[in-house]
Amino acid sequence: MDKHLLSINDLSASEAIQILNTASELSKISDGPMKKLPTLRGRTVVNLFFEDSTRTRISFESAAKRLSADVINFSAKGSSVSKGESLKDTAQTLQAMGADAVVIRHGASGAAQRLADSGWISACVINAGDGTHEHPTQALLDAYTIRSKFPDLTENFNGLKVAIVGDILHSRVARSNVLLLTKLGAKVTLVAPPTLIPVGISNWPVEVSYDLDQAIKNVDVVMMLRVQSERMAASFFPSEREYSRGYGLDLARLNSLNSSTIVMHPGPMNRGLEISAESADSHKSVVLAQVANGVLIRMAVLYQLLGGAALTGEVSA
Amino acid sequence: MKYTIKNARMLDGAVVDIEIANGVIANIGNGINSGEIIDAASNLVIPGLVDLHTHLREPGREDSETVETGSAAAAKGGFTAISAMANTFPVADTAGVVEQVFRLGQEAGLCDVFPIGAVTSGLEGKKLAELGAMANSKAQVRIFSDDGKCVSDPLLMRRALEYVKTFNGIIAQHAQEPALTVGSQMNEGIVSSKLGLTGWPAVAEEAIIARDILLAEHVGSRLHICHLTTAGGVDLVRFAKSRGISVTAEVTPHHLLLTDELVANYDPVFKVNPPLRTENDVIALRKGLADGTIDIVGTDHAPHPTEDKDCEWQSAAFGMVGLETALSVVVKAMIETNLMNWEDLVDRMSIAPARIAGYSKHGQNVAKGSPANLTIIDTAATWIVDRNRLASKSKNTPFAGMTMPTQVRHTFLNGQLVLKDSQIVQKSNGGSN
Numbered sequence: 001m002d003k004h005l006l007s008i009n010d011l012s013a014s015e016a017i018q019i020l021n022t023a024s025e026l027s028k029i030s031d032g033p034m035k036k037l038p039t040l041r042g043r044t045v046v047n048l049f050f051e052d053s054t055r056t057r058i059s060f061e062s063a064a065k066r067l068s069a070d071v072i073n074f075s076a077k078g079s080s081v082s083k084g085e086s087l088k089d090t091a092q093t094l095q096a097m098g099a100d101a102v103v104i105r106h107g108a109s110g111a112a113q114r115l116a117d118s119g120w121i122s123a124c125v126i127n128a129g130d131g132t133h134e135h136p137t138q139a140l141l142d143a144y145t146i147r148s149k150f151p152d153l154t155e156n157f158n159g160l161k162v163a164i165v166g167d168i169l170h171s172r173v174a175r176s177n178v179l180l181l182t183k184l185g186a187k188v189t190l191v192a193p194p195t196l197i198p199v200g201i202s203n204w205p206v207e208v209s210y211d212l213d214q215a216i217k218n219v220d221v222v223m224m225l226r227v228q229s230e231r232m233a234a235s236f237f238p239s240e241r242e243y244s245r246g247y248g249l250d251l252a253r254l255n256s257l258n259s260s261t262i263v264m265h266p267g268p269m270n271r272g273l274e275i276s277a278e279s280a281d282s283h284k285s286v287v288l289a290q291v292a293n294g295v296l297i298r299m300a301v302l303y304q305l306l307g308g309a310a311l312t313g314e315v316s317a
Numbered sequence: 318m319k320y321t322i323k324n325a326r327m328l329d330g331a332v333v334d335i336e337i338a339n340g341v342i343a344n345i346g347n348g349i350n351s352g353e354i355i356d357a358a359s360n361l362v363i364p365g366l367v368d369l370h371t372h373l374r375e376p377g378r379e380d381s382e383t384v385e386t387g388s389a390a391a392a393k394g395g396f397t398a399i400s401a402m403a404n405t406f407p408v409a410d411t412a413g414v415v416e417q418v419f420r421l422g423q424e425a426g427l428c429d430v431f432p433i434g435a436v437t438s439g440l441e442g443k444k445l446a447e448l449g450a451m452a453n454s455k456a457q458v459r460i461f462s463d464d465g466k467c468v469s470d471p472l473l474m475r476r477a478l479e480y481v482k483t484f485n486g487i488i489a490q491h492a493q494e495p496a497l498t499v500g501s502q503m504n505e506g507i508v509s510s511k512l513g514l515t516g517w518p519a520v521a522e523e524a525i526i527a528r529d530i531l532l533a534e535h536v537g538s539r540l541h542i543c544h545l546t547t548a549g550g551v552d553l554v555r556f557a558k559s560r561g562i563s564v565t566a567e568v569t570p571h572h573l574l575l576t577d578e579l580v581a582n583y584d585p586v587f588k589v590n591p592p593l594r595t596e597n598d599v600i601a602l603r604k605g606l607a608d609g610t611i612d613i614v615g616t617d618h619a620p621h622p623t624e625d626k627d628c629e630w631q632s633a634a635f636g637m638v639g640l641e642t643a644l645s646v647v648v649k650a651m652i653e654t655n656l657m658n659w660e661d662l663v664d665r666m667s668i669a670p671a672r673i674a675g676y677s678k679h680g681q682n683v684a685k686g687s688p689a690n691l692t693i694i695d696t697a698a699t700w701i702v703d704r705n706r707l708a709s710k711s712k713n714t715p716f717a718g719m720t721m722p723t724q725v726r727h728t729f730l731n732g733q734l735v736l737k738d739s740q741i742v743q744k745s746n747g748g749s750n
């Protein structure tokens with residue numbers, strides 16, 4: 001990770017582990033009485049959101065504030081997305097305002113990279129989800145959550161078996177998770193109807209299955225993806241019920257999982273579609289841990305990108 | 318105005334003097350010294366290049382190109398005839414608009430500009446435009462195309478193919494099945510799967526090519542396939558020709574050189590429709606052009622103003638400028654790779670396109686009595702593409718910074734010197750720049 005976090009490809013395996021370790025250190029502080037660190041005092045972090053995403057925005061905002069940064073929330077939705085100048089104009093505005101980091105969520109794949117490469121702005125750019133491309137902090141928080149549930153995994157994820165289930169074609173969460181989990185050594189199986197698997201998948205370092213029951217036998221992690229009902233209108237699958245029968249994590253499938261297997265979901269969940277209420281609320285579900293860990297991971301990323309002194313000993317402030 | 322081109326090298330290697338008078342080649346020999354002397358310095362003289370696929374944007378988008386600036390770009394690129402696509406504002410779907418574009422070309426006087434007429438009214442794909450009126454206008458339109466959009470309705474395509482037979486017209490199809498390419502951003506394949514950009518599958522092009530060659534066979538009409546980009550498309554055209562179907566095909570310079578790997582950084586300068594494809598496709602296109610399956614090179618010169626490319630990929634316009642780099646790119650892709658020789662290049666970039674379009678004063682061999690539409694090129698020179706030095710009003714070239722072989726030195730249009738020492742000759746001061 002140089003100056004930006006645009007894609008998991010920006011990280012080596014050891015850099016990714018280092019972010020997880022930093023998040024672990026930060027969790028110790030967060031569990032203590034003094035949650036706030038002075039590290040980024042005087043620095044400005046802008047949350048530039050061209051798409052609605054209250055969860056992700058709040059998570060980044062909370063992370064920046066716990067590091068004492070000034071936070072500006074810039075919701076550009078509606079003003080702009082159809083016409084490209086707005087990204088440039090907005091970026092130049094933020095540059096003029098002295099942003100040190102820009103957290104960008106945008107509906108167009110590659111928007112974060114354009115912001116970083118274009119020369120419009122000199123701030124660090126953090127990709128908080130670009131179109132159907134990537135969402136790297138989600139993958140990092142998922143890895144952190146997995147590691148917290150499987151304490152044997154410290155420096156790599158060798159031997160870990162993960163099934164990612166759902167709309168792979170349109171999922172930035174899936175793309176980032178595939179890159180990160182396989183980089184760390186996990187074995188990943190993607191499960192979806194063929195219509196929701198990208199052409200060109202043969203080049204990905206994964207296995208592909210169309211059979212959820214088969215694919216979740218003996219996996220350690222089942223990661224369910226949100227399925228948008230507009231996909232049905234575009235004939236990616238015939239009906240919500242048929243999708244749910246084939247690819248939903250219902251009670252029977254939940255009960256077929258190994259005792260140590262965990263269930264993940266990036267949220268927001270469509271209960272009754274890709275995941276049943278029983279599965280979402282079961283003790284195997286780590287959905288709320290994912291949310292909590294999101295703040296720690298985003299703190300770790302901001303901390304490493306914007307730079308601070310060594311972490312230990314800073315708690316005293 | 319009389320000229321003598323001294324020391325011009327012919328394709329057969331002979332170095333000769335060429336006398337130009339009254340718009341034609343008056344004499345070829347040695348020791349000729351009449352009129353203004355242009356020393357070709359042993360550079361190659363070839364018939365002026367002919368492009369059947371140019372977007373000049375006028376009327377309507379004069380911020381990106383005008384007939385005059387596009388003509389200047391053409392002259393700098395060695396072209397003496399270009400064909401203005403119909404997707405202007407208003408659309409070139411009436412005699413009035415095509416005559417306007419034709420007249421603007423004559424006034425600019427840097428290149429012959431032959432308008433292409435729309436196949437359907439307003440490019441809407443619903444009903445035929447007044448093809449006969451455009452054919453009988455002063456612009457004498459013979460090529461009709463909805464380029465930018467596909468004539469996707471099979472019955473309308475059939476009717477169009479049939480209808481233009483009365484004046485020996487030709488339908489140039491932009492082969493893109495719309496239902497298979499909703500929201501498409503780039504070639505569908507390995508790269509698009511990684512980048513999360515909506516794919517434009519090869520089958521969307523090939524399905525239309527297959528349908529249209531069968532329609533052309535059924536009604537016995539002439540079909541031209543614009544900007545072929547896929548290996549499968551080359552196979553289909555080869556099959557059609559083997560059946561004796563009257564089909565011709567075109568490839569752009571950029572599809573002969575660039576692949577979809579270039580999209581990896583999301584720089585919209587590489588966004589073009591049809592999209593950049595894979596290396597396998599590039600190899601098939603080169604082979605097809607070399608063996609004559611693909612008849613011609615067409616630039617698909619598509620100017621766009623800066624703001625239409627200075628944005629995120631998804632919002633950016635499709636298209637690349639190409640007139641000023643076409644010759645060099647084809648040399649790089651086809652001659653430096655020993656796939657073609659110079660005779661082949663002259664055929665694919667001048668003789669064949671002029672023949673397909675019926676541009677009788679262009680694409681003639683350099684011989685006594687031929688119209689003096691010529692270009693003189695330095696095949697030993699190299700140059701670096703600088704987007705700020707393009708004559709085109711728009712700067713969206715994907716080749717910026719690349720070192721290119723072969724430089725155009727002089728261009729003659731109908732016996733007039735319009736490009737001298739790689740600079741446009743300004744008409745006002747009587748022939749020198």
